[in-house]
Amino acid sequence: MSIIMKGSEVAAAMKEELLREVEKLARKGIVPQLGIVRVGARPDDLAYERGAIKKMGGVGIRCKVIELSESIGQADFEQEFSAVDNNPDIHGILLFRPLPRQLDEQSVRNMINPKKDIDCMSPVNIAKVFSGDESGFAPCTAEAVMEVLAHYAIDVRGKRVTVVGRSMVVGKPLSMLLLKKNATVTICHTKTINLEETCRNAEILVAAAGKAAMITADFVSENSVVVDVGINVGSDGKLCGDVDFDAVVAKVASITPVPGGVGAVTSSVLAEHVVRAANSLNGLS
Amino acid sequence: MSIIMKGSEVAAAMKEELLREVEKLARKGIVPQLGIVRVGARPDDLAYERGAIKKMGGVGIRCKVIELSESIGQADFEQEFSAVDNNPDIHGILLFRPLPRQLDEQSVRNMINPKKDIDCMSPVNIAKVFSGDESGFAPCTAEAVMEVLAHYAIDVRGKRVTVVGRSMVVGKPLSMLLLKKNATVTICHTKTINLEETCRNAEILVAAAGKAAMITADFVSENSVVVDVGINVGSDGKLCGDVDFDAVVAKVASITPVPGGVGAVTSSVLAEHVVRAANSLNGLS
Structure with a gap:
């Protein structure tokens, strides 16, 4: 008999651990928050976003969606992104990619605070994954x-x-x-x-x-x-x-x-990264 | 009969190509230069340094050795390194590692101009090697x-x-x-x-x-x-x-x-990197 490895079982176990971690943060007055930056409104992105918001909500992580126009220019995009990056109440950032053609993805990779880069866009986190340094965030x-x-x-x-x-x-x-x-x-x-x-x-x-x-x-x-x-x-x-x-x-x-x-496990990892980022940005664990 | 793959043959072929490249730079008034930053005087480092200087000299690449005291502090080290990094006449930097204990290698990795980082210390070049982007420098x-x-x-x-x-x-x-x-x-x-x-x-x-x-x-x-x-x-x-x-x-x-x-080929690659850096820093090829 083959064993069917179900994502839901993995996610359920991760959820328990996440609830404990979020509770620990709450006792310190910290509510972990995910910033979702979306340019345009692709159906795939919207579907993933709905799932992520539901998953985060289920463990007590707040979400803030920053929806930007599909035709936004580079300067405006950088300004908006920078505001999210510098917002002390946002601990992790998810940016939907690919970006529209007029935007330079490389510049945002270099711009994002590696400590908020929970899906491994920054060269700093990419280099850490490559070198086996577990202090960063893997995809x-x-x-x-x-x-x-x-x-x-x-x-x-x-x-x-x-x-x-x-x-x-x-x-x-x-x-x-x-x-x-x-x-x-x-x-x-x-x-x-x-x-x-x-x-x-x-x-x-x-x-x-x-x-x-x-x-x-x-x-x-x-x-x-x-x-x-x-x-x-x-x-x-x-x-x-x-x-x-x-x-x-x-x-x-x-x-x-x-x-x-x-x-079924990917968004649980995303939640775990937000919690880890909230800890790290607040100088905890 | 097994074929013995000799490094000297590879290096000889690379030398011809390097001489052509250096000549092309000379016609534009550019002399490629390698900055060697050495903290202390370990015999292994000195031996490699002698070999590198000889190799560079053989193809017309200038070398500048910056020897620093083994007991140098972080602030002084960063100041010295930064001077090399900002010197427009130096196109590539070789830093001998490991550094003495009192110095933070990570900070210099983040400091070095990726375009001068010809031995792949910077996260930018490490990430490029990982992602298959050949515009950087591999070790x-x-x-x-x-x-x-x-x-x-x-x-x-x-x-x-x-x-x-x-x-x-x-x-x-x-x-x-x-x-x-x-x-x-x-x-x-x-x-x-x-x-x-x-x-x-x-x-x-x-x-x-x-x-x-x-x-x-x-x-x-x-x-x-x-x-x-x-x-x-x-x-x-x-x-x-x-x-x-x-x-x-x-x-x-x-x-x-x-x-x-x-x-026998490693220092030829180093020379090739210095030449490539000199081109790139001068907006050529």
């Missing part, structure tokens, strides 16, 4: 994978872990988080020759390629632990991961579903 | 490995490359440079289980563990390309790499010796 999705593995007591130490995908939001930072925990990490991508074998040979397989159902039964073995980070729209119009779940589930040791897997 | 030794592979026409694209070692000066940045060139990269380290097999399974094996002669004949196959980044003192008191050269050389396709391999 939330990459960290969500680590939370799932930890919750299901899957020790990565010394294990062969194959990561498919090398993006800066999942594949690469996740590889560094795994390396920090002493996994032996192989990073695969579209140019990898014999991807099937490399995946099948892994004890833990993380699919973060963004390609619907590309991981079939040939990519796994009986002992595989499979973590699916993909969120795609399948040929049937339904949400699906990078893993062909139905074909793989019976064959492997454990697997995360999509939806209801890693994606 | 010289990591890049020297890429130069050796390129010179000997070893295409890494799609290949299984195993890197042993995960330091921030070689293992990790090199893995990112290899990934950028579309290699399938496996990062191994002291906690890797079954290291022998993982190494033997690689088409290209890079040893950057800092452990004398740890790579024996059992770690390689007939088709292995072996690059040895280690510089250790062996049990016989002689310089040796991470690879047991005599035991491995006859078995593999090609291999770099130690000394005379990657180490």
Whole structure:
């Protein structure tokens, strides 16, 4: 019987810890607050925003949404962003990306206070993730994978872990988080020759390629632990991961579903980052 | 017959290109200059410094050594460093590390102008290496490995490359440079289980563990390309790499010796970085 690693269970455990942390802050008169900066109103962003606000509300984190015009110029954008960055009541900032074409993302990456940069935009946090310095903030999705593995007591130490995908939001930072925990990490991508074998040979397989159902039964073995980070729209119009779940589930040791897997943990990591930022900005822990 | 990949051949080819580049700068009235900041006078640093000065001189790059007292305080150190950083005639800065205990390395990492940071201390350059942005400077030794592979026409694209070692000066940045060139990269380290097999399974094996002669004949196959980044003192008191050269050389396709391999290319990369910095700081190419 394969174990289905459910994001909701991980999120529930994280919620308890978050409630305790927020309560501790409240006793010091601090209410952690997330600033959400959104340029325009893309449906995807709005959907994520609704989810994030609900998640934050559920653990006592305040949210402030700063909605800016899709046609805003660089100077005005920087001024608005700077106001959020300098607002002492806002501890973490989430900026929806990509930004519209007229805006320079690099300049905001260099501008954001690294202590409020809870989704790893700043070179300071990127460099920390790369070097294994845990005092920074890793991208939330990459960290969500680590939370799932930890919750299901899957020790990565010394294990062969194959990561498919090398993006800066999942594949690469996740590889560094795994390396920090002493996994032996192989990073695969579209140019990898014999991807099937490399995946099948892994004890833990993380699919973060963004390609619907590309991981079939040939990519796994009986002992595989499979973590699916993909969120795609399948040929049937339904949400699906990078893993062909139905074909793989019976064959492997454990697997995360999509939806209801890693994606369900990401906003919990975001909340954890806001709480950590609130502590750090107030000189606590 | 195994091919011995000699650093001197790589360096000779790089020298020709460097001479051309320096000549081009000269026609614009620019003499590239390296600033070497040394705190104290460790014999290792002095030896590297002599080699670097000789290498720079050979291609027409000027050197300025700023020697500071081993007991210098943070404020004085920052003032001295800042003077070098702001000197428009100095295009690249090499700072010997580790710094003495009383000095804060992190502060100088954040202080250095990323455009003069030719050995990848600044978070800006570290983040660039991680993200695959080639406009920054990678650590010289990591890049020297890429130069050796390129010179000997070893295409890494799609290949299984195993890197042993995960330091921030070689293992990790090199893995990112290899990934950028579309290699399938496996990062191994002291906690890797079954290291022998993982190494033997690689088409290209890079040893950057800092452990004398740890790579024996059992770690390689007939088709292995072996690059040895280690510089250790062996049990016989002689310089040796991470690879047991005599035991491995006859078995593999090609291999770099130690000394005379990657180490002989590092200062050529440093020179190339100074020239690139001189161009970039002057708004050229």
